[in-house]
Amino acid sequence: MKNTYITTAIPYANANPHLGHAMDYLLADVLRRYMLQQGKTVRLQAGTDEHGSKIFKKAAEQNIPIKDFVDKNSHSFQDFIHSLDVEYTDFIRTTDADHERRCQEIWHKLEDHIYKSKYEGWYCEGCEGFVTDKEYTENKGECPDHRKAYIKLSEENYYLRIADFKDDIREAIESDKLKITPTFRKKEFLNLLKDMPDVSISRPREQVEWGIPVPGDDAQVMYVWIDALSNYITVLGYPDQDISDDWPADTQIVGKDILRFHAGIWPAMLLGLGLPLPKNLLAHGFITVNGEKMSKTIGNVINPAEIIEKHGVVPFRYYFLRHASTTDDSDFTWDKYEAAYNELANDLGNLVQRLATLCKKNQIAGTKGELLSDAEFDDCMNKYEFNFAFDVLWRKIQDLNKRIDEEKPWALAKTDPAMAKAVLVKLVKDLLDINTRLAIFIPETAQRISEVFEASEITPPATPLFPKA
Numbered sequence: 001m002k003n004t005y006i007t008t009a010i011p012y013a014n015a016n017p018h019l020g021h022a023m024d025y026l027l028a029d030v031l032r033r034y035m036l037q038q039g040k041t042v043r044l045q046a047g048t049d050e051h052g053s054k055i056f057k058k059a060a061e062q063n064i065p066i067k068d069f070v071d072k073n074s075h076s077f078q079d080f081i082h083s084l085d086v087e088y089t090d091f092i093r094t095t096d097a098d099h100e101r102r103c104q105e106i107w108h109k110l111e112d113h114i115y116k117s118k119y120e121g122w123y124c125e126g127c128e129g130f131v132t133d134k135e136y137t138e139n140k141g142e143c144p145d146h147r148k149a150y151i152k153l154s155e156e157n158y159y160l161r162i163a164d165f166k167d168d169i170r171e172a173i174e175s176d177k178l179k180i181t182p183t184f185r186k187k188e189f190l191n192l193l194k195d196m197p198d199v200s201i202s203r204p205r206e207q208v209e210w211g212i213p214v215p216g217d218d219a220q221v222m223y224v225w226i227d228a229l230s231n232y233i234t235v236l237g238y239p240d241q242d243i244s245d246d247w248p249a250d251t252q253i254v255g256k257d258i259l260r261f262h263a264g265i266w267p268a269m270l271l272g273l274g275l276p277l278p279k280n281l282l283a284h285g286f287i288t289v290n291g292e293k294m295s296k297t298i299g300n301v302i303n304p305a306e307i308i309e310k311h312g313v314v315p316f317r318y319y320f321l322r323h324a325s326t327t328d329d330s331d332f333t334w335d336k337y338e339a340a341y342n343e344l345a346n347d348l349g350n351l352v353q354r355l356a357t358l359c360k361k362n363q364i365a366g367t368k369g370e371l372l373s374d375a376e377f378d379d380c381m382n383k384y385e386f387n388f389a390f391d392v393l394w395r396k397i398q399d400l401n402k403r404i405d406e407e408k409p410w411a412l413a414k415t416d417p418a419m420a421k422a423v424l425v426k427l428v429k430d431l432l433d434i435n436t437r438l439a440i441f442i443p444e445t446a447q448r449i450s451e452v453f454e455a456s457e458i459t460p461p462a463t464p465l466f467p468k469a
């Protein structure tokens with residue numbers, strides 16, 4: 001049986017991870033754990049994008065040898081992913097020798113669709129992207145993402161003839177063979193595809209020295225996107241190995257800003273290579289801080305480690321998986337974060353403490369949770385509405401709290417001990433059933449809940465799950 005293959009965007013190794021980078025990993029991890037529960041074998045790739053002039057310049061600015069610079073940043077991304085309680089099966093760096101060689105072979109295989117031409121136009125150094133005249137005018141000459149003026153370029157480049165594949169790409173996206181979630185982004189992209197020009201896939205070496213050489217032309221290096229996008233298959237061993245156990249990817253997770261590369265250039269490359277297209281592209285929204293885009297200029301970039309340090313990783317996962325939308329932009333503020341922490345403590349922490357205390361008093365033995373079918377939950381998961389799936393669980397948790405209040409097992413224990421026991425046994429069983437799915441979102445907490453309520457004798461945790469300051 002084919003493995004489920006989930007991919008994440010590979011961040012530029014030009015700095016430490018910032019808050020926005022967490023989204024790719026959390027969503028991928030939720031999907032991974034969900035698929036594992038369904039008995040699937042899952043492959044989850046992560047990695048770092050390490051070539052290009054931006055990275056090269058940053059290293060030079062900081063006076064660090066380029067290789068040391070990317071090593072340091074790549075490692076900090078690996079540590080970051082672990083700190084989110086996210087597990088990947090494969091980590092790829094675009095400076096890996098295997099990747100570089102495989103990329104050159106990919107280029108070679110695409111040669112029928114590659115031509116050389118002169119580029120004259122606008123370019124954003126921040127995006128490492130070419131900018132159409134229309135975009136230039138619309139954005140008044142400045143990149144809205146990087147708040148940096150576009151620069152004028154005039155140089156010889158190799159181009160990938162997107163025109164060769166446009167109709168096939170359109171057909172695949174329109175028919176959902178390559179399904180883009182959310183639908184409004186699919187529509188947005190189909191509009192963009194209409195005027196999508198052929199794309200430049202190389203830069204002169206004199207402009208960008210830190211890159212994979214174009215095979216057969218020493219004066220040119222690959223432009224980052226060809227190099228970066230290839231990672232999804234070079235990590236599987238392509239073209240040295242048969243990748244059909246993993247490829248096509250089931251879900252490729254990207255931020256909204258890079259959807260167009262994944263829905264345009266990437267399918268063109270795959271079609272040129274004769275490989276099947278991924279089944280799903282999931283474009284998530286952006287995290288803002290106090291309603292503003294995070295930016296070094298504004299000085300509001302939050303280091304995710306700072307948030308994790310505050311109350312641990314569980315509230316972090318809880319906030320960004322339940323209170324952040326899977327597909328739309330979402331805001332972070334410390335106030336909202338504290339409110340979310342209180343919810344965790346009040347709804348879940350209290351429930352565990354209270355129920356375990358009652359169980360101990362009434363000598364209730366632990367039991368096991370079951371993965372029960374839940375159509376509403378599955379429906380949300382299948383639509384990639386992970387935050388709504390989490391809501392489904394949370395409502396059930398709140399219902400358990402209500403049931404305790406209403407059924408008052410402590411009062412029942414005085415009048416009808418057998419009935420009190422039955423009520424508690426049922427509450428424990430229901431909590432453990434919910435807990436099997438909670439493990440997808442907040443595995444560490446789910447583990448603790450299992451330890452408490454699956455033990456032969458239920459005893460409340462020595463410290464509450466979410467202690468108040």
Ligand code: MSP
Pocket residue numbers: 008009010011012019020021023024049228229231253254255256257258285286287288294
């Ligand atoms: N190197 C490219 C991706 C190549 S994939 C073949 C790149 N790197 S990035 O570091 O700029 O972004 C990495 C991921 O983080 C992307 O999915 C991007 O959308 C995401 N995010 C960057 N800032 C973000 C937020 N503020 N919020 C949510 N996601 C954000 O693009």
